[in-house]
Amino acid sequence: MYVEVRKAGFVNKGAELMLHAVLQQLAERYPDAKRVMEPGRPASPYPYAKRSELGLYQKAWLWRKGVPFGDLARLVPAGIREQYGVVLDSEIDVVLDAAGFAYSDQWGPELSEELARSARRWHARGTKVILLPQAFGPFTDQRSKDAVKAFVEHCDLIYTREQISYEHLTGVVGEMDKIRLSPDFTNLVEGVVPKDFDAGRNRVCLVPNYRMLDKTDNSVAGGYVPFMQRVAKMLSERGAQPFLLVHEGENDYRLAQQIAEAGGGLPIIQESDPLKIKGILGQCQGTVGSRFHGLVSALSQGVPSLATGWSHKYRMLFADYGFEEGVLNIDISDADLAGALNHITDPQRHAQLSAQLNDHSSALKEKSHAMWREVFGVMDRCRAAQSAVASREPTPA
Incomplete structure (x- = not known):
């Protein structure tokens, strides 16, 4: 199973912490899953060295003037792509979006529109799309509203981090079972104390x-x-x-x-x-x-x-x-x-x-665990469907 983690990066340490949080959960539940990240644009927050350290496969991805050209890599034989750790967008089974806070008038409509285009493409291919807990809105710009309606339609699960984000989102599309509340999921990540940190002098x-x-x-x-x-x-x-x-x-x-x-x-x-x-x-x-x-x-x-x-x-x-x-x-x-x-x-x-x-932290961590159980339920059904298809395929002579 190929799982793409998107919108988590390395410059913003909050985004990188979200990336670690996702990878830890995937490693525990699906140790054989291939975790994928797109390279981004030049000078993007997704440098190859950082991605390779975490064992991430590289999605073949190139946008020019709003047109995706990454799938041209399908002309390269699958065995060679595997050798170099390159995955096609069309091969992705599950997309986990860990944007944190991107889909809002405060960042302009373009990010919401990009998600809408991508979610429509993934949905048509049968790819599961899940927006992990993040902040949304406000959405007053009509372009943003239209994009929200489009990406919500083509996502399988959407988690808002808090009530105001939930209201911003449902204010555009109405309440739906797939739009849910769950706190920031980095609360489950354990920190590592640097050996040279002096807590007595830095309080x-x-x-x-x-x-x-x-x-x-x-x-x-x-x-x-x-x-x-x-x-x-x-x-x-x-x-x-x-x-x-x-x-x-x-x-x-x-x-x-x-x-x-x-x-x-x-x-x-x-x-x-x-x-x-x-x-x-x-x-x-x-x-x-x-x-x-x-x-x-x-x-x-x-x-x-x-x-x-x-x-x-x-x-x-x-x-x-x-x-x-x-x-x-x-x-x-x-x-x-x-x-x-x-x-x-x-x-x-x-x-x-x-x-x-x-006390509040304990309750919030349990909500994060519950969120992951729901996400894994969608991913398990995806894996089961893959297994069913594979079992029906004829064995090569």
């Missing part, structure tokens, strides 16, 4: 996100760095030993440098392995961040966290953990900010919140 983690600058209005974008600088300064004054963790690329690193200076020269940790990033966050006393999956990694391990965010997914994440007041406005007063930071630095409040987060 409270600050995780900046440059999307707070390019996906927000001018008032938020202009106030974001000063807000994080206030957080760094207050934590330093309390002796909380804050540090910066870069969750994605050079843009986040530049923000980290500006914030570190306000805290008196705070340490900055850059880590490329998403499993180690989760391991670091799990060792912290607390976090203040704006990277969605950095917050999932902390909250799911019972680490008291505060957040700022640029979409509805942040508020809904904290609602899942029963701590909606943990999402802060950047124009919060110094007095209110100091009170919020007590959730991290005051021992009694820290212990209470950590216990609450762990």
